[in-house]
Amino acid sequence: MRVRSVEPVLVTYPFAREPLSYCYVRVEADDGLVGWGEACDSFGCTYAGIVGKVVEDAFAPLVAGQELTAVEPLAERMRLFTRRRLGDQWVAVHARSAVEIALWDLLGKASGRSVADLLGRVRDRVAVYASHTFLEEGDATWHLEQLAPMLERGVRMVKVRIGPAWRRDLAVMATIRAGLPDDAELMVDGSEIFTVPTALEVAAALADLGVRWFEEPVPQGERAAIEELVRRSPVPIAYGEHLFGVQDTVEALARRQLDVLQPDAAVSGGIAEARAMARLGAAYGARVVLHHAAGPVSLAANLHVAATVHHVGAVEYSHVLAAGWSVGTGAALGPETIVDGTLAVPSAPGLGVGLDEAAAAAHPYGIDPTRVAGSRGGLPDRFVGDR
Numbered sequence: 001m002r003v004r005s006v007e008p009v010l011v012t013y014p015f016a017r018e019p020l021s022y023c024y025v026r027v028e029a030d031d032g033l034v035g036w037g038e039a040c041d042s043f044g045c046t047y048a049g050i051v052g053k054v055v056e057d058a059f060a061p062l063v064a065g066q067e068l069t070a071v072e073p074l075a076e077r078m079r080l081f082t083r084r085r086l087g088d089q090w091v092a093v094h095a096r097s098a099v100e101i102a103l104w105d106l107l108g109k110a111s112g113r114s115v116a117d118l119l120g121r122v123r124d125r126v127a128v129y130a131s132h133t134f135l136e137e138g139d140a141t142w143h144l145e146q147l148a149p150m151l152e153r154g155v156r157m158v159k160v161r162i163g164p165a166w167r168r169d170l171a172v173m174a175t176i177r178a179g180l181p182d183d184a185e186l187m188v189d190g191s192e193i194f195t196v197p198t199a200l201e202v203a204a205a206l207a208d209l210g211v212r213w214f215e216e217p218v219p220q221g222e223r224a225a226i227e228e229l230v231r232r233s234p235v236p237i238a239y240g241e242h243l244f245g246v247q248d249t250v251e252a253l254a255r256r257q258l259d260v261l262q263p264d265a266a267v268s269g270g271i272a273e274a275r276a277m278a279r280l281g282a283a284y285g286a287r288v289v290l291h292h293a294a295g296p297v298s299l300a301a302n303l304h305v306a307a308t309v310h311h312v313g314a315v316e317y318s319h320v321l322a323a324g325w326s327v328g329t330g331a332a333l334g335p336e337t338i339v340d341g342t343l344a345v346p347s348a349p350g351l352g353v354g355l356d357e358a359a360a361a362a363h364p365y366g367i368d369p370t371r372v373a374g375s376r377g378g379l380p381d382r383f384v385g386d387r
């Protein structure tokens with residue numbers, strides 16, 4: 001089987017809160033078989049037009065016309081040909097991830113086996129955790145109402161997002177904690193907004209609430225600060241949605257810059273890379289949970305990774321983004337499909353989830369001129385915190 005074409009398909013879904021963009025990739029073989037991939041830049045694919053352009057100009061010419069008998073030689077071809085010009089991090093890796101995932105989908109379809117079966121499936125269902133919104137968006141009653149459908153489906157891990165008004169947020173969190181089932185784990189995402197002294201003050205309060213991890217409290221590039229925080233924080237520190245592959249990960253693990261590792265196939269270089277990162281995390285004694293915050297194709301990709309690594313405890317499940325998964329085909333992934341807090345790993349050949357091109361075309365990509373720093377007006381302050 002030879003790859004005939006590699007093309008980005010860009011989508012902007014009009015969530016009421018703020019529109020979110022996505023970068024899907026369509027790979028077609030010479031026999032007409034189609035594989036789907038998706039890139040994520042940690043929340044949808046905000047700069048989908050740029051990521052799509054990298055797919056088009058840099059990676060499509062390297063993959064189109066190539067024989068596909070295994071994915072990794074083509075993934076390495078993409079990496080090695082572009083590494084010295086586009087780099088090994090950020091946009092280049094987001095774009096490469098999408099193509100790699102699409103090649104796995106194509107190979108699986110061609111061989112009649114699911115991606116998890118090709119890699120070595122160790123489980124058929126994967127635990128998910130509810131990835132909830134910013135605490136500042138409502139009071140504890142509102143948050144618990146929003147979380148209720150997930151808890152009713154047996155989900156026992158909940159993550160909330162703390163902001164610059166962290167003293168108020170901590171009070172809301174205390175009430176949320178009291179309203180959650182006793183056996184539910186509570187986690188907090190810091191969205192990279194704190195300095196080390198504030199992060200430590202917040203972490204002390206989180207420890208009192210029994211919080212299981214504090215995610216990205218300080219900006220991900222401030223590695224020395226992260227190291228200090230990991231040493232001094234009374235709650236485990238989580239990073240990973242901005243780690244680009246094995247090299248970044250082994251450095252972070254060796255220097256003890258995280259306790260909880262969060263790879264994402266659509267961010268970190270693809271399915272094989274995220275899987276390798278997860279296994280490294282296990283070797284260093286880190287807790288491993290997969291990140292996800294984009295469309296249905298990348299959710300499926302991460303489910304397949306989770307299905308093949310014993311050590312992966314759960315996949316992030318952004319129930320607030322589920323409406324945007326309506327552009328997907330194949331296995332249903334909505335909250336109604338969660339049973340006992342777990343999601344079935346799609347069993348159809350390939351990823352078992354694709355893109356409905358007509359549905360995607362109904363939500364064409366558009367840049368909202370009022371968007372600043374990836375969010376609507378006012379929100380730049382949201383991401384400054386105490387800095």
Ligand SMILES: [Mg+2]
Pocket residue numbers: 189215216241
């Ligand atoms: Mg996060």
